[in-house]
Amino acid sequence: MTARSFRLVALGLGFAFLYGPIFWIVAFSFNEGRLVTLWSGFSTKWYGELARNRRLVDAALFSLVVAAVSASLATLLGALAGFALSRLGRFRGRGLLAGALGAVLTLPEVILGLALLLAFVSIDAWLGGPGRGAWTIVVAHATLGMAYVTLVVRARLAGFDRSLEEAALDLGATPAGVFLHVTLPLILPALGGGWLIAFMLSLDDVVLASFVAGPGATTLPMVVFSSARLGLNPQINALATIMVGIGALAVLIAVWLLGRQERQR
Amino acid sequence: MKQGALAVESLTKRYGAVAVLDGLGLDIDAGSFFALLGASGSGKTTLLRLIAGFEVPDSGRIALDGADLTGAPPYARPVNLVFQSYALFPHMTVADNIAFGLRREGMAGVELDRRVAEMMALLRLDGLAVRKPRQISGGQAQRVALARALAKRPKLLLLDEPLAALDRGLREHMRVELKRLHAALGTTFVLVTHDQEEALAMADRVALLDQGRLAQLGTPEDLYERPTSLAVARFIGRINLMEGRVAGTGEALLVEIPGLGTVRARPAIACPPVGDPVAIGLRPEKIDFGDGDNARSATVTEVTYLGDQSVYRLALGGGVELRTTRPNRDGPAARPGERITVSWPATAALIFPTGAG
Numbered sequence: 001m002t003a004r005s006f007r008l009v010a011l012g013l014g015f016a017f018l019y020g021p022i023f024w025i026v027a028f029s030f031n032e033g034r035l036v037t038l039w040s041g042f043s044t045k046w047y048g049e050l051a052r053n054r055r056l057v058d059a060a061l062f063s064l065v066v067a068a069v070s071a072s073l074a075t076l077l078g079a080l081a082g083f084a085l086s087r088l089g090r091f092r093g094r095g096l097l098a099g100a101l102g103a104v105l106t107l108p109e110v111i112l113g114l115a116l117l118l119a120f121v122s123i124d125a126w127l128g129g130p131g132r133g134a135w136t137i138v139v140a141h142a143t144l145g146m147a148y149v150t151l152v153v154r155a156r157l158a159g160f161d162r163s164l165e166e167a168a169l170d171l172g173a174t175p176a177g178v179f180l181h182v183t184l185p186l187i188l189p190a191l192g193g194g195w196l197i198a199f200m201l202s203l204d205d206v207v208l209a210s211f212v213a214g215p216g217a218t219t220l221p222m223v224v225f226s227s228a229r230l231g232l233n234p235q236i237n238a239l240a241t242i243m244v245g246i247g248a249l250a251v252l253i254a255v256w257l258l259g260r261q262e263r264q265r
Numbered sequence: 266m267k268q269g270a271l272a273v274e275s276l277t278k279r280y281g282a283v284a285v286l287d288g289l290g291l292d293i294d295a296g297s298f299f300a301l302l303g304a305s306g307s308g309k310t311t312l313l314r315l316i317a318g319f320e321v322p323d324s325g326r327i328a329l330d331g332a333d334l335t336g337a338p339p340y341a342r343p344v345n346l347v348f349q350s351y352a353l354f355p356h357m358t359v360a361d362n363i364a365f366g367l368r369r370e371g372m373a374g375v376e377l378d379r380r381v382a383e384m385m386a387l388l389r390l391d392g393l394a395v396r397k398p399r400q401i402s403g404g405q406a407q408r409v410a411l412a413r414a415l416a417k418r419p420k421l422l423l424l425d426e427p428l429a430a431l432d433r434g435l436r437e438h439m440r441v442e443l444k445r446l447h448a449a450l451g452t453t454f455v456l457v458t459h460d461q462e463e464a465l466a467m468a469d470r471v472a473l474l475d476q477g478r479l480a481q482l483g484t485p486e487d488l489y490e491r492p493t494s495l496a497v498a499r500f501i502g503r504i505n506l507m508e509g510r511v512a513g514t515g516e517a518l519l520v521e522i523p524g525l526g527t528v529r530a531r532p533a534i535a536c537p538p539v540g541d542p543v544a545i546g547l548r549p550e551k552i553d554f555g556d557g558d559n560a561r562s563a564t565v566t567e568v569t570y571l572g573d574q575s576v577y578r579l580a581l582g583g584g585v586e587l588r589t590t591r592p593n594r595d596g597p598a599a600r601p602g603e604r605i606t607v608s609w610p611a612t613a614a615l616i617f618p619t620g621a622g
Contacts, residue, residue: 164354166339169319170340171413173369
């Protein structure tokens with residue numbers, strides 16, 4: 001075997017390992033028959049069935065709203081934390097904040113979910129409400145997303161040329177004007193990238209949502225997970241294909257946003 | 266009446282225990298081209314940042330045309346800075362960069378367009394209005410930075426190492442360009458640089474800073490021909506130094522140099538008494554080949570050919586080494602190993618007292 005064909009085989013195996021199962025799902029979402037292991041012809045009928053499945057469509061819309069709201073919250077909090085960590089110098093509790101945000105990234109999701117559930121139960125016990133529901137999922141996802149946004153914002157600010165802000169001050173901009181006209185436009189791609197990462201984290205999370213969801217608040221991954229246990233269904237394949245598409249698009253946009261600012265420097 | 270006279274009074278700035286500026290005082294005349302010259306760590310950049318308002322002094326005062334600026338934030342000072350890195354806003358076009366400061370003043374519409382066009386014409390930036398900073402060359406970026414700062418019509422323009430990032434040919438060109446701008450606008454220009462050639466070539470007055478203090482302030486000629494200390498003489502240009510003791514005073518100062526005998530020098534302002542240790546400083550180009558005042562025989566040890574001129578290393582008696590330059594009008598004036606006679610006029614020899622005893 002030549003070195004060239006060896007490399008091709010290695011590449012093929014690598015790709016098969018990474019994307020084989022996903023490709024399988026995508027392919028069988030276009031299968032005519034019910035069986036998910038036997039190909040019986042091309043059809044898009046499962047996409048049609050999916051659109052008529054109220055339970056799945058509602059869950060999908062709910063998930064998108066939760067993802068959008070939690071990503072926005074995560075971006076706001078993450079941007080503030082990123083600024084605090086890279087701009088305020090050495091303040092009291094700086095190490096604690098940096099460590100806490102790092103811990104969210106490394107903590108097993110099961111532990112994070114359990115901790116959040118305990119926190120929400122305690123809040124209910126003390127305040128007598130408001131009970132668990134969509135908001136608890138939003139808060140849980142924002143917690144996780146915030147840690148990622150902070151990471152992105154800190155990286156952007158670390159490479160930020162401070163003389164740009166000084167130049168703006170020198171040219172007559174007030175500190176608020178400097179932020180609005182110089183800092184914000186320049187970190188906007190990072191914020192956009194961070195938002196998309198948080199959005200995708202929320203959209204595909206099962207663990208946190210399962211822990212903290214209240215009655216009636218069911219996200220799409222929760223529905224997929226529970227229905228997969230009842231048996232594989234081509235509708236789920238169709239749904240998974242759409243989610244893979246959305247995910248791939250979000251990642252491409254995030255990479256483009258974060259890469260563009262690199263090139264700008 | 267010209268505007269932009271800057272007064273710096275006993276300015277002190279400390280970082281921790283280190284005094285970066287130590288009671289510095291100097292006056293910059295309105296409309297002058299002033300250079301702040303110094304090695305890194307001399308405090309020149311700190312002084313620049315204090316004038317621009319990015320730092321607050323621990324004590325002392327900065328006043329522009331009599332108005333105290335010491336506590337004013339950078340955006341409230343009629344002073345603008347051209348950054349060493351240019352600091353052009355990467356997300357804005359060249360025209361928007363130039364308009365940035367004017368928009369902050371509330372200028373808009375026809376007036377804004379006219380002022381931007383005027384600055385672009387002044388700095389020969391025509392045709393670049395819609396380019397982004399990453400699409401223009403280094404020299405163009407520098408001119409945009411100048412246009413952006415000058416668009417505000419500051420009373421005083423600060424230039425932080427403006428030529429450091431340019432290649433040699435462009436540097437010569439920008440020197441002329443900056444002089445032209447200064448003459449055309451009449452604004453006070455304050456150039457901060459570590460490059461003495463730049464300071465001497467462009468400024469009409471130069472302040473040499475050394476470890477947070479003013480070493481000497483004067484015209485470029487003052488600093489080169491009449492340095493007030495050994496440190497200044499060493500920093501500005503090249504100089505040959507010979508250690509000796511004062512042997513006699515009179516219309517010329519007599520200095521006894523070991524192995525070289527008595528040489529005649531120009532009397533210093535504060536003439537040191539007989540017996541005091543002094544150093545004689547001699548600029549390379551002041552040494553003549555041939556007989557004259559202070560004639561000594563020397564051996565040429567090394568000749569470096571530089572095209573327009575050659576550099577000669579000479580060994581005199583007593584281990585004294587001198588370095589001199591000659592223009593190559595008729596080829597090299599001496600060859601290595603040759604024995605020649607050198608001389609220098611007494612008025613060319615600078616005297617610096619050394620040591621306390």
